[in-house]
Amino acid sequence: MLHILYIVAITAEAMTAALSAGRRDMDWVGVCIIAWITALGGGTIRNILFDHYPMAWVEHPEYLLITAGAALFTPLIASFMGRLRKLFLYLDALGLVVFTIIGCQIAQDIHLPVTIIVASGVITGCAGGVLRDVLCNDIPLLFRREIYASASLVTGGVYVAIDHWYGNPTIAMLAAAAIGLTLRLLSIRYDWHMPKFIYRDKWEH
Amino acid sequence: MLHILYIVAITAEAMTAALSAGRRDMDWVGVCIIAWITALGGGTIRNILFDHYPMAWVEHPEYLLITAGAALFTPLIASFMGRLRKLFLYLDALGLVVFTIIGCQIAQDIHLPVTIIVASGVITGCAGGVLRDVLCNDIPLLFRREIYASASLVTGGVYVAIDHWYGNPTIAMLAAAAIGLTLRLLSIRYDWHMPKFIYRDKWEH
Amino acid sequence: MLHILYIVAITAEAMTAALSAGRRDMDWVGVCIIAWITALGGGTIRNILFDHYPMAWVEHPEYLLITAGAALFTPLIASFMGRLRKLFLYLDALGLVVFTIIGCQIAQDIHLPVTIIVASGVITGCAGGVLRDVLCNDIPLLFRREIYASASLVTGGVYVAIDHWYGNPTIAMLAAAAIGLTLRLLSIRYDWHMPKFIYRDKWEH
Structure with missing residues (x-):
């Protein structure tokens, strides 16, 4: 189940990444590379930081093909993407909570501390x-945008707390996904933002 | 042989990187660091992703000295670099195929899948x-420029295919280098580009 | 002793990083992430390059809490930061030599070559x-600024040289810290810079 959601999530991430690349007039190679890095980069960085090898995409090279296919398909349907924008925002939110929960589980498997x-x-x-x-x-965008990293933080926190208190990873997963997804979607709907810290040097011009 | 070409390639990469740094008015330290990262960064990222230690430059610290020397020598001959531009484009193309083939061989040595x-x-x-x-x-530039990553992809694909079908890494290497280099040089000569994906949001201004 | 200085240094780095984030109007999440990456990123990259696990902040998750606390406290005192600017420049210089010496010691512990x-x-x-x-x-900034990376290089060089010739890591540490700190503070005081390499392509416009 989580695996199917993971495939859906990397596909959606690859397609939104392809749009970002298209906004910068990249060629097809650039579109593919941006899609790979966006869809698979988060897990890759986590694995590097925690010395957890091999990478998912090294064990399953089909992930590279799926995301490249999704990225290269995007230009063909780009003219419809405006209308599908909502759908992609929802899929991106789904991706955020799915990636977050998978990240928590992998860290749990290698017995890292709660924080x-x-x-x-x-x-x-x-x-x-x-x-x-x-x-x-x-x-x-993460550093400036609505509740995004915060939704991920809440998802992770709820997962860890419920798993700790009830000892049931499935319930923890469902509760974390429900709360994280709700928070993210509400923040899109009502345009919630975290407070900003705006600082200007007085001694600079 | 491949080792000599590797030294030539990192030297050339260090020098072109120094020019990039000079375009941004960096100081000598910045010139050195940009040269190291450009010349040795590709192999370093590959080794990190595939958990392949130690790094080449940790085993051979002289690579750091060679690239730093080449980078710091560049400002002295910068006024001639305009005339040497073609030479450096060729050396850069050589570097691309040499690095690509070395990358394929290392992945082969640690028995990674074909993709x-x-x-x-x-x-x-x-x-x-x-x-x-x-x-x-x-x-x-990679994401916007002529056939660059694509030439690397073709080089790698040819190497893997010939090595698989004929079981002869030397022939695979020579064929891959010849085809990759030809493709890259033709793309410079005739200004070939990959098609671009240009996307503008209709709901943005 | 070095441990206390390390805590002081990551706290100071987190606070100056928070100001950088504030200059870019980041939200609180962005402020925290920039603070973590600035304060703990150097050691993290070193550990990745030399396959030295686990990360300091995985073994001591309190480092994440200390730096996040310092970063989130910064907006509250931002209006005083102008006056404290000198103090933070000194703490940043201290951080530079402390981080450099720790980096040298860790590389020594895993028996890497002198360079x-x-x-x-x-x-x-x-x-x-x-x-x-x-x-x-x-x-x-590193690539453009006064004697910063150079001060780090001198600190590391002095440490290695004295430790090699006298075989006394404590004296090496104190001498390296004194010389590195002096060099950095003098370069701030007298606005010393490394010579710049300025290059413009003649065939570009």
Whole structure:
């Protein structure tokens, strides 16, 4: 079940990444690379940080083919993407919670401390999008946007707390997914933002 | 033989990287760091992704000295670089195929699947230049430029295919190098580009 | 002693990173992430390059809490930060030499060659700031600024040389810290810079 959702999530991430690449006039190679890095980069960075090898895409090279296929298919349907925008926002939100929960579970499997389990979820959920924005030469949206990393943090926190208190990973997973998804969708619907810290140097011009 | 070409390639990459740094008015330290990251970054990222330690430059610290020397020598001959531009484009093309083939061979040595062997070649060939452009605050040229990553992909694909069918890594290497180099040089000569995906949001202004 | 200085250094780095994030109007999540990456990123990259696991912040998750606390406290005192600017420049200089020496010691512990011990110091000292600037979409200051990476290089070189000749890591540490700190503070005081390499293509317009 989580595996099917994972495939759906990397496909959706690859397609939204392809749109980002298209906004920067990249060629097909650039579109593919941005799609791979966005869809698979979060898990890759997590694995590097926690010395957890091999990478998912090394064990399952078909992930590279699925995401490349989705990315290269995107230009063909780009003219409809405006109308599908809502659908992709929902799939992206789904991807965020699925990635976060998978990240928490992997950190649990290798017996990392509780704080790091939550961190692993947030890194898995968010780092792909940060890499995408750095490669597209933007300030990562994550640092400026609505409740995104925060939704990932809440998802991870709920998962860890319920799993700890009830000892039932399935219930923890469902509750975390429901709460994280609700929070993310409400933040899109009502345009919620985290407070910003705006700082200007007085001694600079 | 491949080792000598590797030294030539990292030297040439270090020098072109130094020019990139000079375009951004970096100081000598910045010139050195950009040169190291460009020349050695592709192999380093490959090794991180495939858990293949130690790094080449940790085993052979002289690579750091060679590339730093080449980078710091570049400002002295910068006024001639305009005339040498063609030479450096050729050396850069040579570097691309040499790095790609080395990347494929290393992935083969650690028995990775076929798709990943090609991916390893492309990562080794291209990631250094992507890091250079990110650090110089550009959108990576790789994503916008002529047949570059594609030439690396073709080189890797030819290498893997011939090695698989004929079981002769030397012939595979020579054929892959010849075809990859030809493709890259023709793309420079005739200004070939991959088709671009240009996308603009209709709901944005 | 070095451990206490390390805590002081990551706290100071987190606070100056929070100011960088504030200059880019990031929200609280962005402020935290930039602080983590700046304060802990140098050591993390070093550990990845040298396959040295686990990360300090995985073994001591309290580092994540200390740096997040310092970062989130910064907006509250931002209006005083102008006056405290000197203090933070000194703490940042202290952090640079402390990180550099720790980086050298870790590379020594895993028996890396001499050149790589110095490189490990410089990477530990400087890479966090490079990541911060890349994520804030700037050309890394390191590549353009006064004697910063150079001070780290001198610190590492002095440490390695004295430890080699006198075989006394404590004296090496104190001498390296004194010389590195002096060099960095003098370069701030007198606005010393490394010579720049400025290059413009003649065939481009």
